[in-house]
Amino acid sequence: MAPERNPDRDWEAWGKENPYFGVITHPKFLNANLNDDSLREFFATGERHVEHVYALIRTSLQPTFQPSRVLDYGCGVGRLVVPFAKRSQAVIGIDVSRSMLDRARENCKKFGITSATLLHVDELDSLEPASFDLVHSYIVFQHIPVSRGELVLRKLVSLIAEGGVGAIHLTYYANQSSLRRAARALRQRVYLAHGLLNLVQRRPFSSPQMQMNSYSMNHIFEILIDAHCSHLRVEFSDHRDFHGAMLYFGKSPSPLL
Secondary structure (H helix, E strand, C coil): CCCCCCHHHHHHHHHHHCHHHHHCCCHHHCHHHCCHHHHHHHHHHHHHHHHHHHHHHHHHCCCCCCCCEEEEECCCCCCCHHHHHHCCCEEEEEECCHHHHHHHHHHHHHCCCCCEEEEEHHHHHHCCCCCEEEEEECCCHHHCCHHHHHHHHHHHHHCEEEEEEEEEEEEEEECCCHHHHHHHHHHHHCHHHHHHHHHHCCCCCCCCCCCCCCCCHHHHHHHHHHCCEEEEEEEEEEECCEEEEEEEEEECCCCCC
């Protein structure tokens, strides 16, 4: 039987064994296949993503958007921390894997980034409310159990300053075939089957399974409304069998009582 799944432990395993593949699940980013070209490509995807986020916010929400303080939740090895740091005065990167954070520190040093602070999720509550101009998270919440993820989202939204922006990606629908659902269930129950399917997918036998969770947009919108968010812009995306949405929203001043 497969051992009981612990998402935090799984992500620490990814951080130790295959941190880049844990961020972008393509065989070229497995440790065994990493080289200068693949690493250059890996960080180039981060540059493109951050440039796209800024362009969309300026087009849809704030024409003069230029955040001073940025928070990236689920920062991994720093793929997005590096380009955020190039465009702001200070960046906080937060992750559940201490091994990922160690690699992110190495990458910040490699790219000459001195304005980034990297924290473990246990330190999230140490951050001052309403202190960030941009709070961002991309392809992260899908790996967090929903009940926990909704609590994290409430916390992240509370960290956005008035007039600031949130950019949060979530998955909302799984469009898996019955065969793929059966294979995922088998992987959860039988460790040998999980290992063999890893090999078929060109992954190490012991690689942990990534959780994929879908969120109720009704619940998400309630969280945003409760926090006085407005001017929502949605960008839809597909991640294999899962439909996702990148939510861009502004943080309005609290109404007068």
